[in-house]
Amino acid sequence: MSAEVTLRQLRYFAVLGEELNYRRAAERLFITQPALSTAIKQLEHTFGVQLFTRNTREVSLTDLGAAWLPQVRQALAGVDAVVDNLVMLSGTRQGVVRLGYLIGTGADLLFRLVRHFEAAYQDVTVEPIEFDFGDPTAGLASGTTEVAIIRPPVDLPDHRLIMLDSESWVACLPRDHRLAHRTEVAVAELLDDPIVCAPLTAGTWRDYWMAMDVRGNRPPTIAAVAATYEAETTSIARGLGISFTSSSVARFYDRPGIVYVPITDRPPSYTALAWNPTVLTPQAEALVSHVQEHWNFGDQPPADAD
Structure with a gap:
């Protein structure tokens, strides 16, 4: 039988086999628990085997998983040694x-x-x-x-x-905006509002964040040009216009005078x-x-x- 397995899958298996805890293993691997669970299930499905038993309280290795774990550790150690030697020779350290x-x-x-x-x-x-x-x-x-x-x-x-x-789109609005009380909006509801946008040098990125793809024959009214989030949110707090941005910005750049409202109909x-x-x-x-x-x-x- 010929089956493909990746180094990533082997590393995920080895770390979970050591931790026997999805949360701790995911933290060590810098990934999410669902991503780790999916990778392990894909590995098991590829070979038609069960490497772990799982219930609501614990994770444990099957007999097959326990027998395979030291072999995987040895294989990964060999790969790491080869890579380390290449890194040393190339000077990338x-x-x-x-x-x-x-x-x-x-x-x-x-x-x-x-x-x-x-x-x-x-x-x-x-x-x-x-x-x-x-x-x-x-x-x-x-x-x-x-x-x-x-x-x-x-x-x-x-x-x-x-x-x-990936993140969702949100609208950054003045606190007294007509839609500031809403829990969500559609992008079309804001296309007639003056917008605070990036400098012209931003090119297609500027067009993207002005939602030019859905404006049709309605060109945007530029309220102000801002090169930073600080300048952008200051203009919006003054009531000059609105902007479209991402959900992480709503976490990191909250300030008095503005509100963030999720946009329901934009791709990530x-x-x-x-x-x-x-x-x-x-x-x-x-x-x-x-x-x-x-x-x-x-x-x-x-x-x-x-």
Whole structure:
């Protein structure tokens, strides 16, 4: 019988086999419990076996799982040794990675990603560099950064993406706005409102956050241009207009004078790690490979996102 198994599945099995607790294992792996459960079930289904027994109180290895665990540990140790040797020979354990990120984008993801990578590559320093809305490519277009956490769509035709997370759209409204009391709104209800938007240099990203795809022949009324969330929310608190943004912004940029209302009929906004594969330094390539190996994205992005 020929069956495919990934290193990620083997690592998930080994950690769960050690912890025998989905919460603790998921925390060690930097993934969610449902993602871990799904991966283990896929592994079992691939080979037609049961590796764990589960009930509401505990997780335990089956006899087969217990017999296989030391072999998997040995195999993973061998792979890690080979990779470590390659890393040592290529020099990727020394140096700096310039990691760009768009202001307010994946703030919690940034710290998780950097912490996890630097724990594995202790001689590589990640240098996070923040960019405002004027450059939604977070330095990739200019070459200022090698890898970046961005929020597509952006004008980077030669770059690759790893989707890290997805969020829903929300409307940022003045506190006295006619819809501020609502628990949710449709985007069409706000298309006639003046809008606070990004600078023209943001290109397609600016159009995306003005919902240009559903405006038809109704061009937006620009109330103000803002390059940061601070400037954006200040303009909205003054009553100049509204903006469309993401659910994480509602958590990180709340302030007096504004309210955030979920938008029900917009597709998710994705947060992604982006890079140009033709210009990666060994250190940046190590970061990309690390994320590809260890990061789990629960909701699948659009098929053409990568």
